[in-house]
Amino acid sequence: MAIQTLHYGRVAWTNIEHITPEDMQVLRESYPHFHPLDLEDLQSRIERPKLDEYDDYLFVVMHFPLWDPVQRVSRASEVDMFVGSGYLVTVSDGSLKPLRHMFEQCDASPEMREQLLGRGGSKTFYAVIDRLVDYIFPILYKVDANIRELEEEIFTEDSRHIIQDLSFIRRDILALRRIIRPQILLLENLEKVDRPFIREELDVYFGDIQDHLVKGADIVEEHLEIINGLSDTANTLVTYxxxxxxxxxxxxxxxxxxxxxxxxxxxxxxxxxxxxxxxxxxxxxxxxxxxxxxxxxxxxxxxxx
CATH class of the missing domain: 1.20.58.340 (Magnesium transport protein CorA, transmembrane region)
Structure with a gap:
């Protein structure tokens, strides 16, 4: 099984990579109040970002970009999370390094475990989302670097190479926009709706994550505008x-x-x-x-x- 659990006091963080039927059975036994439809979503290939609210827990599906060097495009990597009073369950395919490294650091460091799990499952939930959102920005900065490099090469004679790179970058930007934009409303819901099993002071922190996502979405829109302008320039040069x-x-x-x-x-x-x-x-x-x-x-x- 790929299921691992960390404990600190009364708080538990269970992390599952590449969930199996055996893992599903463990979740059913450990958390019998989880809705069967939510457990069924864990095994689907990909779910749209969403937030399902119940009386004593939340089921959250979020997507984060993962660079595919073969196809030269960002793919959506899904993270499913159950958060309730005193626990957090995260389910992924293991491809997101920040989530895996975060869990490994907590497992190896008692101080890190105390810092992350010592304030309840909702604090751990916030910390995981915050780390994953921060992971988006190096990808966006890499796209910006690619655009700047393309700006310097656009007046060269190799028009075929320029147009091909423009197409790859535009496709990657559109993929990033499709991944980032749906999460903004989800974070807005976490910020504005009070829930008994999520600490009230975390509202401001979820608002900060939402601001980061809005900033990321604005960067993507700016990149898209620039790449469209470069495409027009390239088409003009090719026509000339x-x-x-x-x-x-x-x-x-x-x-x-x-x-x-x-x-x-x-x-x-x-x-x-x-x-x-x-x-x-x-x-x-x-x-x-x-x-x-x-x-x-x-x-x-x-x-x-």
């Missing part, structure tokens, strides 16, 4: 470069039209001027050169080149 290429190709095509006409005429099996002279080839080539030079001079005079 494409127009430049098309202009050169058009000039070449226009130049070739009269030259093709002259060569086609002198390729016919009829009597033509200069056909009988010894320098007929040089004369025809010179004529074609004069036509091409005249057309280039005209294009430059009109400002087309």
């Amino acid at each position: 470069r494409l127009n430049e290429v098309m202009r050169i190709l058009t000039v070449i095509s226009v130049l070739m039209l009269p030259l093709t006409l002259v060569s086609g005429i002198y390729g016919m099996n009829v009597d033509l001027p200069f056909q009988r002279t010894e320098l007929s080839f040089e004369i025809v080539i010179g004529l074609m050169f004069m036509i091409a030079t005249g057309m280039l001079a005209y294009f430059r005079h009109r400002g087309w080149l």
Whole structure:
């Protein structure tokens, strides 16, 4: 089983990674008042962030970003939490390092265990959420660094590379927005609604976490606005470069039209001027050169080149 429990006084923190049917049975026996639907949600692949309130406990589902280096996008990692008077139960897939490290520190350090569990399960609940929310900001700062790097490279010639990176970053920003925004209302509920098994003084602390989430959401929106502006700039540059290429190709095509006409005429099996002279080839080539030079001079005079 992947179930572990820490105790300090009358407070218990149970942490479960990769929950199994055996773990589910332990939870049913240890906490018979947990609603069967909440226990069923623990085994679902992914639940939307939510808060289910009962008379003597809360069931909270939250999502936090986890970077996928293969797909180059942030994935939502789910944490399910039961909090009541004197206990906290956290269930996850073990991928969130802050939660795992926090539990390991409490297990290894009696001082840390006293500090975290000594003020009740609701204080532990707050501390876990606070640590996980703080974990969001290094990811956001990394996105900001990627955007700044892209700003410096956007005027290079490798348009394909720039557009690909823009697409990856935009997808990551949209994923972060989808993860962060639903949690704000959840934290607002924790701040404003009084519950007998959550200490009243924690209202201010939950409000502080909500402010952090709002700040994170604002950063994401700012990133999205910047990346959209960079996308417009990149599209403008690509269009400009494409127009430049098309202009050169058009000039070449226009130049070739009269030259093709002259060569086609002198390729016919009829009597033509200069056909009988010894320098007929040089004369025809010179004529074609004069036509091409005249057309280039005209294009430059009109400002087309």
